[in-house]
Every structure is written in structure tokens, then in C-alpha cells.
Amino acid sequence: MSNAFKQFYRFYSETNFNESMKRGIAMKIGFIGVGNMAQALIHGMRIEHAEWQLFGFDIYAPSLERAAANDGLIALSSAAEVIEKVDIVVLAIKPQQYDGLLKEISSSIRKEQIIVTIAIGFDIARTQSYFAEPMKIVRAMPNTPALIGQGVTGVSFSEAVTDAEHDAARTMFASCGTVVDITEAEFNIFGAVAGSLPAYVYIMTEALADAAVQYGLGRAASYEIISQAISGSAAMVNATNMHPAQLKDQVCSPNGTTIAAVDALEREGFRHALMAAVQACMTRTKELDK
Ligand SMILES: NC(=O)C1=CN([C@@H]2O[C@H](COP(=O)(O)OP(=O)(O)OC[C@H]3O[C@@H](n4cnc5c(N)ncnc54)[C@H](OP(=O)(O)O)[C@@H]3O)[C@@H](O)[C@H]2O)C=CC1
Numbered sequence: 001m002s003n004a005f006k007q008f009y010r011f012y013s014e015t016n017f018n019e020s021m022k023r024g025i026a027m028k029i030g031f032i033g034v035g036n037m038a039q040a041l042i043h044g045m046r047i048e049h050a051e052w053q054l055f056g057f058d059i060y061a062p063s064l065e066r067a068a069a070n071d072g073l074i075a076l077s078s079a080a081e082v083i084e085k086v087d088i089v090v091l092a093i094k095p096q097q098y099d100g101l102l103k104e105i106s107s108s109i110r111k112e113q114i115i116v117t118i119a120i121g122f123d124i125a126r127t128q129s130y131f132a133e134p135m136k137i138v139r140a141m142p143n144t145p146a147l148i149g150q151g152v153t154g155v156s157f158s159e160a161v162t163d164a165e166h167d168a169a170r171t172m173f174a175s176c177g178t179v180v181d182i183t184e185a186e187f188n189i190f191g192a193v194a195g196s197l198p199a200y201v202y203i204m205t206e207a208l209a210d211a212a213v214q215y216g217l218g219r220a221a222s223y224e225i226i227s228q229a230i231s232g233s234a235a236m237v238n239a240t241n242m243h244p245a246q247l248k249d250q251v252c253s254p255n256g257t258t259i260a261a262v263d264a265l266e267r268e269g270f271r272h273a274l275m276a277a278v279q280a281c282m283t284r285t286k287e288l289d290k
């Protein structure tokens with residue numbers, strides 16, 4: 001465990017996480033690739049933890065500049081510089097760029113550092129294959145609502161990651177929402193129903209708003225109303241623990257309007273469209289995992 005982690009966990013075990021953070025113990029986290037997903041994570045982390053030191057490098061300078069201006073990211077000029085400064089290195093580049101980057105950085109990553117991968121279809125064994133010694137690898141699958149602290153992230157760990165480091169990684173992602181321990185075998189499906197899911201919901205929101213506008217509601221009001229109705233409905237599933245079908249039945253009055261809408265959704269293949277989307281996601285994930 002690095003000195004920074006030892007220090008962090010001494011305080012963590014004596015107090016609780018928030019108290020230790022108030023005492024100014026800062027995690028040092030570095031991002032290689034500061035695109036859509038990294039920017040969401042950085043913002044989520046920054047909202048919760050002003051004291052964490054967040055570093056980053058991206059070959060596309062405007063992304064770096066944005067994260068530096070919005071969230072106090074310390075912009076560096078190479079991946080090697082990021083690696084030199086941090087305890088946790090998050091690889092936040094596209095899956096197709098992982099092999100090239102790992103080849104480039106494998107000799108500079110230190111054994112005591114934690115490597116976090118967030119790419120779809122890139123397992124721990126593939127990351128480990130770039131190193132001679134067993135490395136501390138955290139495989140994670142976040143989603144973009146991390147930006148507002150409402151993400152959900154699946155995590156798995158290589159054997160070299162200690163219990164304290166498991167907690168450190170969970171703490172890091174917990175600042176962006178919920179963290180769920182999943183097995184490596186569950187990653188691809190987790191990506192399809194959590195990592196990619198925001199896109200499905202945004203399409204649904206846009207389509208419903210188009211219909212609302214068609215019937216005279218304003219565009220901005222439509223987005224506000226529909227997004228609140230979606231988040232409230234989604235929250236009901238966890239809060240009541242009721243079967244989604246029961247919750248649906250509560251909305252459908254006999255011979256009412258909702259059952260007419262449900263009839264149309266079934267005729268148009270709404271359920272199967274969603275299952276087909278997940279199946280397409282899984283197929284593409286397998287293609288990337290080669
Ligand atoms: N977006 C999402 O919702 C989610 C994404 N992920 C995973 O997160 C990862 C990143 O995705 P996303 O943020 O969407 O991708 P982006 O393309 O938005 O961001 C990646 C950034 O990294 C830059 N980059 C490429 N190579 C390097 C390098 N060698 N050093 C530094 N920067 C580099 C890219 O530049 P350039 O574009 O010029 O190549 C780009 O700016 C992917 O592996 C994806 O699977 C996981 C869950 C959800």
C-alpha cells in the first residue's frame with residue numbers, strides 16, 4: 001500500500017470517511033483520457049470531495065481545459081506524468097485504444113499503484129497480460145449520471161488488490177453514486193443494462209417530448225415533466241420493492257387511458273425493442289473483446 005493510502009486508511013479506520021476527508025486527507029487520482037465518461041466521474045468526485053487531487057491527460061486539449069476550468073483537474077502533458085503523480089490511475093480511453101496505451105505505459109506503472117479500467121469488453125486478465133508481476137487492477141463499469149452523483153458502477157478486483165484498496169476504489173466510485181460488486185462474467189450485461197442505459201432513456205425522453213409538443217406542451221416544459229416522471233417511476237421500483245408489473249397495474253384503470261397506451265406499446269413491440277437493444281449491445285461487446 002502506498003504511503004498516501006496508509007495515511008488515508010489510518011484516518012479512515014479511526015473515524016469515518018467523511019470525517020477523515022474533513023481533516024484534509026486527499027486521494028490522488030489520475031485520468032488518462034478525459035472524455036465523456038471521465039468528465040462525468042471527475043465532476044461527481046469533485047462535488048463530493050473538493051480535497052481530492054485529480055490529475056488528467058488527454059490528447060484532445062479542449063477536454064482537458066474544460067475539466068480544469070470546471071472541476072479543478074490538474075492538467076498534465078503526458079500519460080507518464082499522470083502515472084508519476086497518483087495512487088490510482090484510471091484508464092478512460094476508448095476500448096480500441098487500450099492495447100496501445102497499456103503497451104506504452106506498462107513499464108512506468110508501479111506495483112503499488114491501482115489501475116482502474118472502465119472499458120467495455122476488457123477483462124482483468126487482458127489488462128494483467130501487459131505486466132510481468134501481479135498488478136492491482138480494478139475493473140469498473142460506470143455510467144454518465146455519475147456527473148450528478150446518481151451513477152451506478154459495477155466493480156471487480158484482481159487478487160493483488162487488498163481489502164483496504166477495495167474500499168478505497170468503492171469510495172472513489174461511491175462519490176458518483178451507487179457501487180455494486182459484480183463478477184467478471186457479469187460485466188458485459190452490466191454494461192448493457194447500466195453503462196448504456198442512459199442512452200435508451202434519453203431516446204425515450206426525446207420521443208415522448210416530441211409527442212407532448214405535438215399536443216401543445218412546450219418543449220422545455222415537456223423535458224422537465226417527462227424526466228421527473230421517469231426518475232420518480234424508476235425510484236418507485238427500489239423504494240417499494242414491488243414487482244414492476246404490479247406498479248404498472250396500479251396505473252392502468254379499467255377501460256382507461258393507460259391500458260390503451262400499453263396496448264399500443266405491446267403492438268409496436270416496445271418490450272422486444274428493449275430486449276433487442278440489450279442483445280445488440282452484447283453482440284458488439286463480444287466483438288470488442290477480441
Ligand atoms: N461514455 C459512457 O457512457 C461510458 C463509457 N465507458 C468506457 O469509458 C471509456 C471512455 O469512453 P468515453 O469517455 O465515452 O470516450 P471519449 O472518446 O469521450 O473519451 C476518450 C478520450 O481519450 C482520448 N485519448 C485517446 N487516446 C489517448 C491517449 N493515449 N492518452 C490520452 N488521451 C487519449 C480521446 O481522444 P480522441 O477522441 O482524439 O481519440 C478522447 O478525448 C471507454 O472505454 C468506454 O467503454 C464505460 C461506461 C460508460
Ligand SMILES: O=C(O)[C@@H]1CCC=N1
Nearest residue numbers: 119120191195196197
Ligand atoms: O458505448 C460504449 O461503448 C460505452 C460502454 C458503456 C456505455 N458506453
